[in-house]
Amino acid sequence: MSQAAIDSMASELARIVGADKVWSGAQAQQRYPGDKSWLTLVHAHHGKPLNQPQLVVAPHTVEQVSDIMRLASREGISVTPLGGGSGVQGAANANLGGLLLDLNGLNRVREIDEQSLTCTVECGMNVKVFDTELNKQGLTFTHDPASAEWASVGGAIAARGSGVLSSRYGNIQDHVLSLEVVMPDGSVVQLPSVPRHGVGPELGQLFIGSEGTLGIVTAARVKLQRQAKARRFSAYRFPDLAAGIAAGREIVTTGLRPAVIRLYDVKSAVLSLEKMAKAGIDGETMVLMIEGQHEALVEVESRICDEICRSHGGRMLESRVGAEWWANRYDMSHPPHVPQLPQIWMTMDAVADFRCIEALYTGVTQAIEHSIEPKWGLTVKTHLSHWYEWGAMIYSRVIVPKGPDTLDEAVDLHDRIVAAAVEASLVAGGVMNDHHGVGMRLAPHMARQFGPAGMSLLQGIKTGLDPQGILCPGKLGLSTGA
Numbered sequence: 001m002s003q004a005a006i007d008s009m010a011s012e013l014a015r016i017v018g019a020d021k022v023w024s025g026a027q028a029q030q031r032y033p034g035d036k037s038w039l040t041l042v043h044a045h046h047g048k049p050l051n052q053p054q055l056v057v058a059p060h061t062v063e064q065v066s067d068i069m070r071l072a073s074r075e076g077i078s079v080t081p082l083g084g085g086s087g088v089q090g091a092a093n094a095n096l097g098g099l100l101l102d103l104n105g106l107n108r109v110r111e112i113d114e115q116s117l118t119c120t121v122e123c124g125m126n127v128k129v130f131d132t133e134l135n136k137q138g139l140t141f142t143h144d145p146a147s148a149e150w151a152s153v154g155g156a157i158a159a160r161g162s163g164v165l166s167s168r169y170g171n172i173q174d175h176v177l178s179l180e181v182v183m184p185d186g187s188v189v190q191l192p193s194v195p196r197h198g199v200g201p202e203l204g205q206l207f208i209g210s211e212g213t214l215g216i217v218t219a220a221r222v223k224l225q226r227q228a229k230a231r232r233f234s235a236y237r238f239p240d241l242a243a244g245i246a247a248g249r250e251i252v253t254t255g256l257r258p259a260v261i262r263l264y265d266v267k268s269a270v271l272s273l274e275k276m277a278k279a280g281i282d283g284e285t286m287v288l289m290i291e292g293q294h295e296a297l298v299e300v301e302s303r304i305c306d307e308i309c310r311s312h313g314g315r316m317l318e319s320r321v322g323a324e325w326w327a328n329r330y331d332m333s334h335p336p337h338v339p340q341l342p343q344i345w346m347t348m349d350a351v352a353d354f355r356c357i358e359a360l361y362t363g364v365t366q367a368i369e370h371s372i373e374p375k376w377g378l379t380v381k382t383h384l385s386h387w388y389e390w391g392a393m394i395y396s397r398v399i400v401p402k403g404p405d406t407l408d409e410a411v412d413l414h415d416r417i418v419a420a421a422v423e424a425s426l427v428a429g430g431v432m433n434d435h436h437g438v439g440m441r442l443a444p445h446m447a448r449q450f451g452p453a454g455m456s457l458l459q460g461i462k463t464g465l466d467p468q469g470i471l472c473p474g475k476l477g478l479s480t481g482a
């Protein structure tokens with residue numbers, strides 16, 4: 001965009017939202033440095049920011065979002081939505097310029113339906129603030145990612161996120177009941193808000209995980225739960241990872257639903273449970289948390305889980321291990337546990353069915369370990385924390401303790417680790433990833449993971465909904481637009 005076009009667009013945007021909600025040029029880039037991915041941080045550190053919006057606009061209402069999209073569509077300007085900016089894949093970067101749409105001002109709770117236990121909430125609502133508000137009424141959202149203090153509800157939906165309680169309550173797609181979406185041409189779609197329907201396909205699922213490429217999610221009706229009245233923690237030391245996986249599999253495939261089933265491999269257990277090390281955390285360890293409305297049910301479920309864990313060789317640890325784990329569950333997202341540049345760090349979360357899960361663990365962790373020369377001293381620590389009726393997720397925390405000084409070398413190492421892990425997850429019968437989205441990190445691998453026919457279907461949907469290609473061009477491995 002020429003300077004004249006930017007100025008003209010800025011004044012049109014100011015007419016929609018007010019001049020104090022529009023920023024351009026250096027002001028825009030300083031105000032919005034980009035998301036929390038290593039790629040974003042390392043580029044900014046080397047003076048080559050990935051996030052380069054020419055304009056930023058911060059609407060407060062769905063009508064304003066609609067007017068902005070109508071304007072962007074008329075002018076053919078690309079738009080990148082921004083929620084809490086907590087993404088770790090580089091998705092919320094306006095890397096091709098254009099307009100960054102800051103949605104944090106759309107943060108109202110529109111309605112709580114206490115009979116149906118649902119809430120209609122706007123996309124910019126912060127996840128933690130939302131849950132704190134609900135807690136005052138004895139209710140809870142149950143989407144509890146480690147990034148709750150930064151992430152928005154819209155961002156969680158757009159990135160198809162998951163939270164620590166997912167094994168009982170599901171991932172974000174299970175919480176979302178219906179959506180309000182502003183389309184690239186500014187039209188507003190209200191999807192049916194009923195428990196289930198046979199009125200054609202469930203269109204809401206199209207937007208969950210679409211990372212801003214298909215429409216702007218402005219509000220969602222979401223499922224609520226009553227806050228748990230009873231909660232039990234337990235922890236088990238298993239002879240090896242396979243025994244822990246077998247116990248987890250038996251738990252979820254026999255109808256039991258612990259809210260937390262977290263199985264750490266040896267390195268990860270020592271790292272993540274170090275505060276409890278005196279309790280004998282020296283091997284594969286599982287933390288369980290069982291909760292519900294009825295003490296009696298929680299007691300029975302705990303007892304059966306205990307029997308299952310013991311039958312797979314699990315040795316029960318002091319119950320405080322689980323309780324302390326819960327109290328400190330966000331620690332790994334804060335200093336001193338957060339790595340610093342020039343270190344290279346990333347999380348790789350892969351998912352597969354139970355038939356493939358052990359191969360996935362072995363394949364991905366070994367591929368990461370061998371992806372770069374040993375001199376870099378890479379470490380990989382892995383746990384399983386999202387369990388489904390037919391499979392589970394492995395989550396690897398990867399750190400290169402002293403990365404190279406140059407940007408190109410550092411990005412090359414990073415990309416080699418990612419490519420090796422993606423390939424290994426496919427070979428093992430899984431995919432990368434489970435809940436962190438695609439962003440810029442995984443975009444080059446989308447075609448490999450979706451396959452040519454899958455990509456062609458996705459591209460067709462994109463072209464149909466966004467013929468000008470103005471929403472997040474190039475994201476999700478899609479074309480950069482017309």
Ligand SMILES: Cc1cc2nc3c(=O)[nH]c(=O)nc-3n(C[C@H](O)[C@H](O)[C@H](O)COP(=O)(O)OP(=O)(O)OC[C@H]3O[C@@H](n4cnc5c(N)ncnc54)[C@H](O)[C@@H]3O)c2cc1C
Binds near residue numbers: 092144152153156161
């Ligand atoms: C320390 C740490 C821990 C984390 N732990 C977890 C975790 O436990 N579980 C988990 O799932 N994730 C986790 N994440 C990743 C991240 O927090 C999630 O992906 C989160 O859901 C992103 O929300 P956000 O509002 O910050 O989105 P952003 O980063 O702002 O945006 C993410 C993507 O969604 C798009 N987008 C945002 N809002 C909208 C909207 N309203 N409509 C359309 N598109 C939109 C953006 O364009 C971008 O493509 C973690 C991140 C960090 C830094």
